Amino acid sequence: MFASPTGAVVHYPLILKRFMENSSEYRFIKACRGEPVDKTPVWFMRQAGRYMKVYRDLKEKYTFLELCKNPELACEVTLQPLEVLGVDAAIIFADILLPLEPMGTGLEFSAGDGPVIPRPVKDRKAVEKLMPVNVEEQLGFVADAIRRVRKEIKIPLIGFAGAPFTLCSYMIEGGKSRDFTTTKLMMYDAPDVWEMLMDKVCTMLVDYLKMQVSAGAQALQLFDSWVGCLGPNDYEKYILPYSRRVFEGLKDTGVPVINFSTGTSTMLDLVQKAGGDVLSFDWRIQMDTARALLGKDQPVQGNLDPVTLFAPLPVIRERVHDILKRSGGKGYVFNLGHGILQHTPVEHVKAVVDMVHEYQHE
């Protein structure tokens, strides 16, 4: 017996068994490649975070950026949910905005208000001033954290970064945005400046993600969290070529790459054209509708509404089973449609892992 990070006493052999089960087959990697699996793999975006008491305790001692930049702490946070939940993959604890600091825009996290970029990139001059990033020197702490985590776990570790659009939108808006007015206007009004900015971001992203694979990441996910603010035309013209460049640039790493986005359910065909081995999308489209659209050989990930995790267990079970049934099983990774929300009951997240693992595809 030992005390788990949440303080609950857990039987050690049970955890060991779970780890063994998970590691024996790497069902997550197999599903990403469309290969047969013994059970449907499952992990959660933001599976380490504020909904867990162990994380909130650490956050009382350290700022968010301290946790990200200290490989020992980042490793600890990455590990926090693994034993408790029994998921099939870990994701390195980091933030999609970390590369903005070495690029020269600055990066702050104000309590409650989310990220603030002190020197936003609003015009040609600002884009020209952006600095090339030496990823090993300036973002090496992420690689260090990956190396530490790999020593501790037997399930695959996912590295990640923000997709070109989502990163650029933060750089341009200076933080979160509702309408993305300044970002869209740069596209419409100064397409050459937009191109220069996306170009610099793409170059950095390929280097940054390759470094993560070199350090031990066995899969990658690109987060295009806000690209759903665009219509299909704009996505095709201003985003697709750049996202594709990143996915193409990662092909020789050999690891599966997940193309994640939200609000893109009416342009999934275009998102698919951009690339990536696995498409991850939100709950605004039924899993079977999406699979029919994308073709049965396209591995997919998703797409439970994170709010569902607050519902009573029978409601959760019905919805989890519905998605699993619609998924068809093959080439499928269970996940939410976006990250776990604050205040989500940990026990519900854990229960979903069991529901997914216990489900028998017909």
Next chain:
Amino acid sequence: MFASPTGAVVHYPLILKRFMENSSEYRFIKACRGEPVDKTPVWFMRQAGRYMKVYRDLKEKYTFLELCKNPELACEVTLQPLEVLGVDAAIIFADILLPLEPMGTGLEFSAGDGPVIPRPVKDRKAVEKLMPVNVEEQLGFVADAIRRVRKEIKIPLIGFAGAPFTLCSYMIEGGKSRDFTTTKLMMYDAPDVWEMLMDKVCTMLVDYLKMQVSAGAQALQLFDSWVGCLGPNDYEKYILPYSRRVFEGLKDTGVPVINFSTGTSTMLDLVQKAGGDVLSFDWRIQMDTARALLGKDQPVQGNLDPVTLFAPLPVIRERVHDILKRSGGKGYVFNLGHGILQHTPVEHVKAVVDMVHEYQHE
């Protein structure tokens, strides 16, 4: 010559000509009915509002709720954009949340933070306490404003209300929400309470909208601004039957009713099933794709991204023409995919009206 509300000197005959042109055919109503029109009709959601100096000047003297509740002022605001823009329809100045006050939840608008509902409706007890609304007595100021406007204009006047889901989400969350967690949980966890709440809101909505038609509204629009937070399953189960009840309840008014929503592009077939004579949707789907999906006999409205109005005129023109071309012309009302944003240049809005009116469908 006379001074327009924006202070610019305008040739009166020009305005008169524009009014005559618009009134002679009521092309807006004809398009809503799928009948042939001489020119594509155009109006804008939030065409009266903060982007206009005349409105901001009034707002220095009166609060938002004062403007809504004083028929003389509401009439004045409704008229403000009409001459300046030359649109084909007016929409009564009001707020979708006005019915919440007589229902008993309270309603406040804090500067900058949007609406605050002081007594949100979170459980059965709160739903039971909601009061039936005597629309003539308690919301009669909207009818008064409609009567006043009708005396002043020759173009059709649109009445409106929030759709059942969007209204209930405000009532439950107590204001704006990002994830709609409490709203979704009432649906999932207490479907009977949800049903009781939606039932009360639907009853009020049918009365409220019928009163607007009796007062002179020649068309109606139901705003389901936030329903796109739901997946198709939830929409079909928890929303569609109630929205349908409102649309059915309005059929004997004889006026065209517009079913407006955003973020619903992957479930437009379900939104269509809910009812309404015209479907209005956002820019996340191409106009031709939507029309192919909905059938050529379904009148539609939309769907320019409001951010486009900040772009240079050639960019705006290209995008306006693209939508007009994809629309096919018949049974089509030009509009944005959502309301006009603050700081939008008035001259650009005006230019779009001319672009739409000048466009010749092939």
